[in-house]
Amino acid sequence: MxxxxxxxxxxxxxxxxxxxxxxxxxxxxxxxxxxxxxxxxxxxxxxxxxxxxxxxxxxxxxxxxxxxxxxxxxxxxxxxxxxxxxxxxxxxxxxxxxxxxxxxxxxxxxxxxxxxxEPGEFTERAFLNGKLDLAEAEGVNDLIHARTRAQQQQAMGLLQGGLSKEVESLRDRLLHLATLLELELDFSEEDVEFANRAELLELATSIQARCRELAATFSRGEAIRSGMPVVIVGRPNAGKSTLLNHLLGEERAIVTAIPGTTRDTIEGECVFSGLLFRFADTAGLRDTEDPVEKIGIARTLEHAKRAKLLLVLVDASSPEAERIAVELFQVLDGNSRRALLLTKADRVPDSALGELRNRLAGQLGGEPVLPWSAVSQGGDAELRGLLGRIAAEILPEAEEVVVTNLRHYQALAESDVELAQLLEGLQSGLTQELLAFHLRRVIAHLGAITGEIGVEDILGNIFQNFCIGK
Incomplete structure (x- = not known):
């Protein structure tokens, strides 16, 4: 057998x-x-x-x-x-x-x-026997690994067919016109037109818009599924390790008064307002001749590039605080969202701290500038409020379909490319054969999400990430 x-x-x-x-x-x-x-x-x-x-x-x-x-x-x-x-x-x-x-x-x-x-074989058999489609099967694995309410809700939505129903609706609308185009090919010698070109143009435009809307949710979905990556950066002794320990509620990072204590990345996770945040404490940014510290600083900059949020820490009690903050924001100028934390705020008079915040808010283009003190816990509510607002922006509305899986995102992106070529062909008078080709490709990319077609080569990659008994 x-x-x-x-x-x-x-x-x-x-x-x-x-x-x-x-x-x-x-x-x-x-x-x-x-x-x-x-x-x-x-x-x-x-x-x-x-x-x-x-x-x-x-x-x-x-x-x-x-x-x-x-x-x-x-x-x-x-x-x-x-x-x-x-x-x-x-x-x-x-x-x-x-x-x-x-x-x-x-x-x-x-x-x-x-x-x-084998890993995931029970769920693979469920898929092969038509009990689940491929996206729903992936929802099973996400549900097993869910650690927050948001992850559980997204996984359950996937398992219950939220994305599948959306994708199948798009495919069904395209399949009708694809059938008419194939009929035209069968009767090509008679020069008949079954698929109305204006209708196809309108349909392709609306489906492309919906594919782009779904694909645009992936950055949020990825943060829900894997956690929001937050990198804590700053000069040595700015309070980065202290902040990490405070956020995690445990002594994860070593804290000393010696500059350069943290030389490698130290990570930890916690949940704020229902969203998982993945914090990374990094080596302090400064000019150094120490070869080990240089490696740590290079890693800091690499982590900063991949972060969704940078918490830039500057010692508010330093006479050079304003200059350091501006320089760090120039060095860390990228696609990441940024917020400035003026640490050791308890050492600065309230009036002077307020003036510094106002000046920096103007120089940093409106980026959040928050005070924070490990001693007095001053500014803690503002920091948690910032994290809560970010969570609210990312977490989905009720019944909203959010793409959390990279494979689904790639299929939607590939569908978008084919739809763009289909639209261009409709406007330029492309032949029936090439229109049908692009239409079939769109249908195939969308079908790969649910496993309708073309999934044999990816089944192993999907189910090997499951636990053995599922």
């Missing part, structure tokens, strides 16, 4: 210490293997009904046990194809989470004809 047609088995729960563990079987022999494990007599239990069964372990190879020795008492639920997660016969065996018991049940299942599942 082909490996893909065999029954598979895996531990569906984590490897951490717990009270119970679940072993999952899927495939044509799933129920038969349960019969052997539990030595069932007569008919199988009613599907979707929890049944207490004894699992026998005396068939384990190389182990001397008493005849009819009970390995564990388990709760077993059987699911009959096609009404199961994978679309196949499925058995879920809930055991006591002893590593020995779990390992023994896996070994016995393999001895009775199953093989160990």
């Amino acid at each position: 082909d490996s893909r047609g065999r029954t598979i088995v895996a531990l569906a729960t984590g490897l951490t210490q717990a009270a119970v563990a679940m072993v999952r079987l899927s495939g044509p022999e799933a129920w038969a293997i349960v019969r052997k494990l539990a030595r069932l007599q007569g008919s199988y239990p009613t599907p979707r009904t929890a049944t207490l069964m004894r699992i026998y372990g005396d068939a384990l190879s190389g182990i001397q046990t008493l005849k009819n020795a009970v390995l564990d008492e388990a709760i077993v639920i059987l699911y009959q194809a096609p009404a199961s997660y994978t679309g196949e016969d499925v058995a879920e065996i809930t055991l006591h989470a002893s590593p020995y018991i779990v390992r023994s049940v896996l070994e016995l299942s393999i001895a009775y004809g199953a093989r160990m599942a």
